[in-house]
Amino acid sequence: SAVISQKPSRDICQRGTSLTIQCQVDSQVTMMFWYRQQPGQSLTLIATANQGSEATYESGFVIDKFPISRPNLTFSTLTVSNMSPEDSSIYLCSVEDLAGNGYTFGSGTRLTVV
Amino acid sequence: KNQVEQSPQSLIILEGKNCTLQCNYTVSPFSNLRWYKQDTGRGPVSLTIMTFSENTKSNGRYTATLDADTKQSSLHITASQLSDSASYICVVTTSGGSYIPTFGRGTSLIVHP
Numbered sequence: 001s002a003v004i005s006q007k008p009s010r011d012i013c014q015r016g017t018s019l020t021i022q023c024q025v026d027s028q029v030t031m032m033f034w035y036r037q038q039p040g041q042s043l044t045l046i047a048t049a050n051q052g053s054e055a056t057y058e059s060g061f062v063i064d065k066f067p068i069s070r071p072n073l074t075f076s077t078l079t080v081s082n083m084s085p086e087d088s089s090i091y092l093c094s095v096e097d098l099a100g101n102g103y104t105f106g107s108g109t110r111l112t113v114v
Numbered sequence: 115k116n117q118v119e120q121s122p123q124s125l126i127i128l129e130g131k132n133c134t135l136q137c138n139y140t141v142s143p144f145s146n147l148r149w150y151k152q153d154t155g156r157g158p159v160s161l162t163i164m165t166f167s168e169n170t171k172s173n174g175r176y177t178a179t180l181d182a183d184t185k186q187s188s189l190h191i192t193a194s195q196l197s198d199s200a201s202y203i204c205v206v207t208t209s210g211g212s213y214i215p216t217f218g219r220g221t222s223l224i225v226h227p
Contacts, residue, residue: 001160004157006157009155010155040219041219042118042203042217042218042219042220043158043203043217044217045214048214092157092158094157097160102148102150102160102163102205103148103158103160103205103215104160105150105157105158105159106157107156107157108155108156108157110155
């Protein structure tokens with residue numbers, strides 16, 4: 001299955017600033033997914049990133065707040081913009097395992113906004 | 115609305131004991147069901163995946179069952195180890211053209227020595 005390198009693993013940020021999270025996959029994948037996992041909650045899909053086109057955002061998430069880049073088939077970034085304490089969460093990237101073993105996830109970025 | 119409900123929310127057991135986690139879903143049309151293990155501070159890792167025609171799948175000490183008629187799944191952990199302490203997440207995917215999976219909130223398992 002694919003191996004995903006996600007960074008940073010954690011960060012503490014001041015409100016009003018922005019943080020960019022990176023995910024590098026060891027193989028080419030068509031779609032990459034970005035999730036948010038708030039404490040004690042299930043994973044919530046933020047958006048799907050396709051190479052060569054704009055990301056598709058789920059209800060409640062907008063591009064101005066969570067801009068996404070997908071410059072090639074192995075890399076994507078998610079930026080959390082103008083952060084507030086409510087953005088404190090774990091952010092995860094994911095790709096679908098083409099071998100049919102499910103979705104592979106990055107190790108996650110634990111973000112704390114103070 | 116597609117939903118995945120897991121129970122119990124949390125569970126504490128002694129090392130060496132067995133336990134069973136439950137997952138009920140309303141996702142339709144059904145494509146597959148996956149169980150993931152998520153260690154604290156890490157991303158989820160796949161344990162098992164089952165399609166409509168499969169009713170049991172094992173991965174070491176983990177055995178998942180699926181009853182597609184009642185839309186229920188269970189994850190049985192045998193001879194628990196301290197390293198089994200984690201959150202276990204049930205994920206159901208539809209076959210209706212959408213690739214977006216529906217996640218349960220997870221069961222937090224703590225194994226005590």
